[in-house]
Amino acid sequence: MKLFDPLGPGSTTVSYAGLLEKIEIVRSTLRWAPKLERAEIEKLLNQANTLRDEVMQLSRKERFIEAAALEPQAPDAADLTAGQRRQALIDRSFVFEGTFGDNPKLLAALEVAEKAAPTDLPVLIDGESGTGKELMAKVIHANGSRADKPYISVNCGAIPDNLLESELFGHRKGAFTGASSDRKGKFESAHTGTIFLDEIGELPLTGQVKLLRVLEAHEIQRVGSDETIAVDTRIVAATNRNLRQMSEQGHFREDLFYRLSVIHVSLPALRERRDEIPLLFSYFGDEAAEALRRRPVKMTPKLREFLLSYGYPGNIRELRNLIYRLSCLAGDVADVDHLPEDIRPQRDMPTLVEAFGAQSTAGLSAVPNSLAEAKRAASDEAERAFLERGLQETGGTVAELARRCDMNRSHLQMLLKKHGIHSKDFRRRAQDGALREKS
Numbered sequence: 001m002k003l004f005d006p007l008g009p010g011s012t013t014v015s016y017a018g019l020l021e022k023i024e025i026v027r028s029t030l031r032w033a034p035k036l037e038r039a040e041i042e043k044l045l046n047q048a049n050t051l052r053d054e055v056m057q058l059s060r061k062e063r064f065i066e067a068a069a070l071e072p073q074a075p076d077a078a079d080l081t082a083g084q085r086r087q088a089l090i091d092r093s094f095v096f097e098g099t100f101g102d103n104p105k106l107l108a109a110l111e112v113a114e115k116a117a118p119t120d121l122p123v124l125i126d127g128e129s130g131t132g133k134e135l136m137a138k139v140i141h142a143n144g145s146r147a148d149k150p151y152i153s154v155n156c157g158a159i160p161d162n163l164l165e166s167e168l169f170g171h172r173k174g175a176f177t178g179a180s181s182d183r184k185g186k187f188e189s190a191h192t193g194t195i196f197l198d199e200i201g202e203l204p205l206t207g208q209v210k211l212l213r214v215l216e217a218h219e220i221q222r223v224g225s226d227e228t229i230a231v232d233t234r235i236v237a238a239t240n241r242n243l244r245q246m247s248e249q250g251h252f253r254e255d256l257f258y259r260l261s262v263i264h265v266s267l268p269a270l271r272e273r274r275d276e277i278p279l280l281f282s283y284f285g286d287e288a289a290e291a292l293r294r295r296p297v298k299m300t301p302k303l304r305e306f307l308l309s310y311g312y313p314g315n316i317r318e319l320r321n322l323i324y325r326l327s328c329l330a331g332d333v334a335d336v337d338h339l340p341e342d343i344r345p346q347r348d349m350p351t352l353v354e355a356f357g358a359q360s361t362a363g364l365s366a367v368p369n370s371l372a373e374a375k376r377a378a379s380d381e382a383e384r385a386f387l388e389r390g391l392q393e394t395g396g397t398v399a400e401l402a403r404r405c406d407m408n409r410s411h412l413q414m415l416l417k418k419h420g421i422h423s424k425d426f427r428r429r430a431q432d433g434a435l436r437e438k439s
Ligand SMILES: Nc1ncnc2c1ncn2[C@@H]1O[C@H](COP(=O)(O)OP(=O)(O)OP(=O)(O)O)[C@@H](O)[C@H]1O
Pocket: 097, 098, 099, 100, 127, 128, 129, 130, 131, 132, 133, 134, 135, 136, 240, 316, 317, 320
């Protein structure tokens, strides 16, 4: 290790270790100096000690600067492509029991959740029904320091007003008719862990006041008891309502809203992240196949086209249920007839793609609602064609295709999954072709 030399090359550089050694020599000579008074020796020794401490501090500082220079700088999310951001989340082992693609809104939500998870800050998750709010709450718990502590979920919309307080904070025996024994509330059960307050927007105003008290004082009182009990509980709340608007209209306490939403995560509706739909088909198709002990269901182009352009008011939950239904009702291949009647397109009505005489392709959305959507569908289609041609040329070898187009192999695998392309089909075709040539 060398001292920083402001005079530039050519001047003598001195090592910290060398300096410290010299100081040690001065100190030991001083200690036994015959011609000096004791007081003088003490004074000089003190000066030598100060000098030694200063050199050691400089040495530590330099080591710190060197280490910082070696450490790779985390790139700014804004400088990365969506694919790189997704891969970065996976590489950082951010635990997420689900699937996600390149949608910037979802990636942003996951990145915020990842940063919030290790802290104890309250998190408010909002999004339409079925967008994955509960899943996100579990992800935040699982990635935090309380992961091995309790995770207690409470549906605030499902508790009758008169039982709310007892449900959340517990009660003492005899506190009200029916309270036949002492009972712990959800907050106490979640002590040291996380409490997930689902449908927080349904919490009546009286409940909101009590919740605010817990957030401020970190203590609760069981119904019918004067005793205060300290609780250390991380709060994650979810809602499909607009709490800010509700608080402006006086339906939700503004102070509670601000306390709950220190970190605010918004999950986009599925129709805003259509690019993720093929990925979810394949994810839930495999999941349903495993649950139903069958092979993953295939789809006719007409069904696939319908499902790619459907609005999914129930978001991911609706898509998941549809795939389970198709996997249960269909044989090898599912068609539009297997859809629930209320969403099934009429039998003899051609899809728009058919009506316009375009070729019916699996990745093309039937009714692009906007130019952006049409562009995305076209880009999906190009991606699919590229992958298929690549696999054809490499005889179905994913590693070779990854090498040829300089892509990360796991990213390539994910794209194949997204499009429901199986490399083994291409390998089989290549083998069949080779056999035919031989015979
Ligand atoms: N990104 C995802 N990948 C895989 N599965 C997902 C994803 N997001 C949500 N899901 C699944 O969708 C279903 C609905 O998710 P969840 O219950 O978390 O939604 P929610 O927003 O809490 O809905 P609600 O408001 O109706 O309670 C669950 O089965 C969940 O596992």
